[in-house]
Amino acid sequence: MAMEVTQILLNAQSSDGAVRNLAEDSLKQFQEQNFAVFLFSLANELANNDKPSESRRLAGLILKNSLDAKEVARKAEFVQRWVSLDAMVKLQIKAALLATLGSPVPEAYHSAAQVIAKVASIELPRGEWPELVQTLLQNMGAPGNEQPAHLKQATLESLGYVCEEVLANVLAQDQVNSILTAVVQGMNASETTGVRLAATKALYNALDFAQTNFENEMERSYIMQVVCEATQSPDKFVRLAAFECLVSIASTYYEKLAPYMEDIFHITSKATREDEEPVALQAIELWSSICDEEIEIQEDFAGDSEITNYHFIKQALPALVPMLLETLSKQEEDQDVDEDVWNLSMAGGICLGLVARTVGDDIVDIVMPYVKDNITKQDWHFREAATYAFGSILEGPTLEKLTPLVNSALVFLQRAMKDTNNHVKDTTAWTIGRICEFLHGPTIEAPVITASNLPSLLQVLLESLRDTPNVADKVCGALYFLAQGYEDSGMSPSPLSPFFQAIVEALLATADREDAGETRLRASAYEALNEVVRSSTEDTDAIVVQLIPVIMDKLLKTLEMQIVSTDEREKQTELQALLCGSLQVIIQKLSGTESNKYSVQQYADQMMALFLRVFACRSATVHEEAMLAIGALAYAVGKEFGKYMPEFYKYLEMGLQNFEEYQVCSVTVGVVGDICRALDEKVLPYCDRIMSQLLTDLSSNQLHRSVKPPIFSCFGDIALAISESFEKYLLYAVPMLQKAAEMSAQQQARGDEELIDYNNQLRRGIFEAYSGIFQGFKGKKPEVLAPYAEHIICFIENVFQDKERDEIVTKAAIGVLGDLADTLGPSVGPLFGQHPFYREYVEECLHSEDNQLTETAEWVKGRIAVVVGGASS
Numbered sequence: 001m002a003m004e005v006t007q008i009l010l011n012a013q014s015s016d017g018a019v020r021n022l023a024e025d026s027l028k029q030f031q032e033q034n035f036a037v038f039l040f041s042l043a044n045e046l047a048n049n050d051k052p053s054e055s056r057r058l059a060g061l062i063l064k065n066s067l068d069a070k071e072v073a074r075k076a077e078f079v080q081r082w083v084s085l086d087a088m089v090k091l092q093i094k095a096a097l098l099a100t101l102g103s104p105v106p107e108a109y110h111s112a113a114q115v116i117a118k119v120a121s122i123e124l125p126r127g128e129w130p131e132l133v134q135t136l137l138q139n140m141g142a143p144g145n146e147q148p149a150h151l152k153q154a155t156l157e158s159l160g161y162v163c164e165e166v167l168a169n170v171l172a173q174d175q176v177n178s179i180l181t182a183v184v185q186g187m188n189a190s191e192t193t194g195v196r197l198a199a200t201k202a203l204y205n206a207l208d209f210a211q212t213n214f215e216n217e218m219e220r221s222y223i224m225q226v227v228c229e230a231t232q233s234p235d236k237f238v239r240l241a242a243f244e245c246l247v248s249i250a251s252t253y254y255e256k257l258a259p260y261m262e263d264i265f266h267i268t269s270k271a272t273r274e275d276e277e278p279v280a281l282q283a284i285e286l287w288s289s290i291c292d293e294e295i296e297i298q299e300d301f302a303g304d305s306e307i308t309n310y311h312f313i314k315q316a317l318p319a320l321v322p323m324l325l326e327t328l329s330k331q332e333e334d335q336d337v338d339e340d341v342w343n344l345s346m347a348g349g350i351c352l353g354l355v356a357r358t359v360g361d362d363i364v365d366i367v368m369p370y371v372k373d374n375i376t377k378q379d380w381h382f383r384e385a386a387t388y389a390f391g392s393i394l395e396g397p398t399l400e401k402l403t404p405l406v407n408s409a410l411v412f413l414q415r416a417m418k419d420t421n422n423h424v425k426d427t428t429a430w431t432i433g434r435i436c437e438f439l440h441g442p443t444i445e446a447p448v449i450t451a452s453n454l455p456s457l458l459q460v461l462l463e464s465l466r467d468t469p470n471v472a473d474k475v476c477g478a479l480y481f482l483a484q485g486y487e488d489s490g491m492s493p494s495p496l497s498p499f500f501q502a503i504v505e506a507l508l509a510t511a512d513r514e515d516a517g518e519t520r521l522r523a524s525a526y527e528a529l530n531e532v533v534r535s536s537t538e539d540t541d542a543i544v545v546q547l548i549p550v551i552m553d554k555l556l557k558t559l560e561m562q563i564v565s566t567d568e569r570e571k572q573t574e575l576q577a578l579l580c581g582s583l584q585v586i587i588q589k590l591s592g593t594e595s596n597k598y599s600v601q602q603y604a605d606q607m608m609a610l611f612l613r614v615f616a617c618r619s620a621t622v623h624e625e626a627m628l629a630i631g632a633l634a635y636a637v638g639k640e641f642g643k644y645m646p647e648f649y650k651y652l653e654m655g656l657q658n659f660e661e662y663q664v665c666s667v668t669v670g671v672v673g674d675i676c677r678a679l680d681e682k683v684l685p686y687c688d689r690i691m692s693q694l695l696t697d698l699s700s701n702q703l704h705r706s707v708k709p710p711i712f713s714c715f716g717d718i719a720l721a722i723s724e725s726f727e728k729y730l731l732y733a734v735p736m737l738q739k740a741a742e743m744s745a746q747q748q749a750r751g752d753e754e755l756i757d758y759n760n761q762l763r764r765g766i767f768e769a770y771s772g773i774f775q776g777f778k779g780k781k782p783e784v785l786a787p788y789a790e791h792i793i794c795f796i797e798n799v800f801q802d803k804e805r806d807e808i809v810t811k812a813a814i815g816v817l818g819d820l821a822d823t824l825g826p827s828v829g830p831l832f833g834q835h836p837f838y839r840e841y842v843e844e845c846l847h848s849e850d851n852q853l854t855e856t857a858e859w860v861k862g863r864i865a866v867v868v869g870g871a872s873s
Helices: 002-011 017-033 035-047 053-065 072-083 087-100 106-126 132-138 149-165 173-186 193-209 211-215 217-230 236-252 258-274 277-300 312-328 344-374 380-392 399-416 422-438 454-464 469-484 497-511 521-534 538-559 566-590 594-614 620-656 662-699 705-746 753-777 782-801 807-834 837-846 851-872
Strands: none
Touching: 002 017, 002 035, 002 053, 017 035, 035 053, 035 087, 035 106, 053 106, 072 106, 087 106, 106 132, 106 149, 132 149, 132 173, 149 173, 149 193, 173 193, 173 211, 173 217, 193 217, 193 236, 211 217, 217 236, 217 258, 236 258, 236 277, 258 277, 258 312, 277 312, 277 344, 312 344, 312 380, 344 380, 344 399, 380 399, 380 422, 399 422, 399 454, 422 454, 422 469, 454 469, 454 497, 469 497, 469 521, 497 521, 497 538, 521 566, 538 566, 538 594, 566 594, 566 620, 594 620, 620 662, 662 705, 705 753, 705 782, 753 782, 753 807, 782 807, 782 837, 807 837, 807 851, 837 851
């Protein structure tokens, strides 16, 4: 049998497709027939030094993939499958894995280290395999009991992977101390390069566990000393791993860095100027990480005495900025501007931008002499570097500091758009885009783009749309931000109105270029076009209307394309998604006024026919954009949308059933809401099937959790549209809402930002459901909702007590409190008496700076006063 497994594993890697497929089928059959023996056989294959390295490597990979998966539901299934194995089988598998660490074959011990960590991620949180860490540490040896270098390397890899896989609270502090001791010893210069590298990588994964150790000055200083020494290793991979550790330390233990900053600067300065590029990039990344920490402190924790900003960047500024400026002129001679390259010049510029956001005005006087000295040099490297430096510092410093400089630079930058070097033009266009983004818009008191310089700027930008794809792409970005700056200006007509048609035609021509597939030019052109339409004023509506048949014609042509290659299929998919997106924006723009709604309606049949044809093309991105456009169209045409429902419904249902491409499902749920608002009671014939599918979605473990809050909101949309006809769904919908509310109340986020955000989304969806239900039943059959009132009030009370609720949840919850009182009347008066928290909640909202929230709170206060008074009387 063992020989057979070896041969099957080798055959599974055969270049002969038939042999490979047969072997893969055999492995799958073996796994399904006897999972325990399957894993045991693979573990033994991995542990056997007499077996070929190829079969051992694949055995390890299959083992690892049998224990873990990216999809949450599948991962839970794999975990349960392992947990259910016979204890003796698991013991034998683990013994084989640990034995493999002693193998001299790298492919084998690398795989074993990863599989051990996967098993540990399942067992350690359950209190199982408690001896693992101690067993691994014994492999490191002791004075007088030296172990082979390959065993120490494999063990350190395993420890590192274990720290990567398990949460910090799973390991006891004495285990963490022992791991850190072993890892730091492994980083010693006396060890082999392989051991040092494995130890340094392990430390990177163990840093989250080292909170207590970093609180201890002696232990912290020793760790920092060893890491800093490793940055000077003769081996570049060890140096790289050491700098990665420093980057992580800067992010995780920012407040502990002060004693080491001088050494850190010398180490990073030397690496940036002298080391190989991968190491130099990490040295720069270290300063970017420190910037990120200080920016976050400034933005999120201002005034919080527990968070101290040590201003490391400001202190290092006189030496740090010149070091970064040096990197800007180290562009690669053959650097492809069409690619997203990451090199020393790019990293230096990104870091310079972060420094500008961190220190503000202080950076300007250090950078501007460099810009002035290099902006006209004959060598393009310096012209591009000077432009990049200038563009990088446009976010952070005050408008007062920047505006005079930008005003004087704008004419020069327009001339530089005709530079002989493509790199210089590319960076110049990017810099103009940054000016449009940060120094132009309705909130800027003295914008640098004025009525006098706008015509010349637009002339240059529109001419440059005909330049190379990379330059044209950056110009599209500049036009996007230029238009966005006028979107909420309140000016009518817009300063862009005289140029509107020229801009639109130029962007459409750019999107149609033969080379528009290079960089992101086609997508950038349509994104800019959409923003130009969004920001337009009524005086250009006639031109916007004329865009509808133009875009429809382009969409029709994509449906008639003869597809003979993968590239053509990708181009078709991209075009269809972009064109559907543009139609959505145009529809939304024209739906704002009654006169323009007619303009949309006259094209509605043609647009809907095209959208339905688009659904025949199998692409999630296209389906998503087409759905969004249909949602906009439903709003625009209102009840007239009903005539499209018989043919459209099957695609709506397909979208609701699309668990795999969950973004499509989520968008489709939103479109159901749009249709409900458009059709009102005319949506009733479709409600049974829609509600059935939505309830199925909520019950599924396969559907991504992000889709579930919108489904609850959709309940509210349906209830509001069909009012008391929603009664037959209450029996199914409300228990789902109650279960979600209970889950939300029990959620322990513990500082997990992602979980806090999801919990707020979930509660928002629940409240939007209840709000729609209450408003739908008001004045119709409110008594059917009475049994649910106490649960809803208790849920609102729980949310009120949660300090992690966001503003939207606060608004939604107080609104439902008012809806409940308004709909159910005096019958719920006693409930408010039993739950007096509402007084404090209303007062909190009344003292808000949000006018809409205070108005809602006033209304809620009045509604509750009526029902409480009515109940007492």
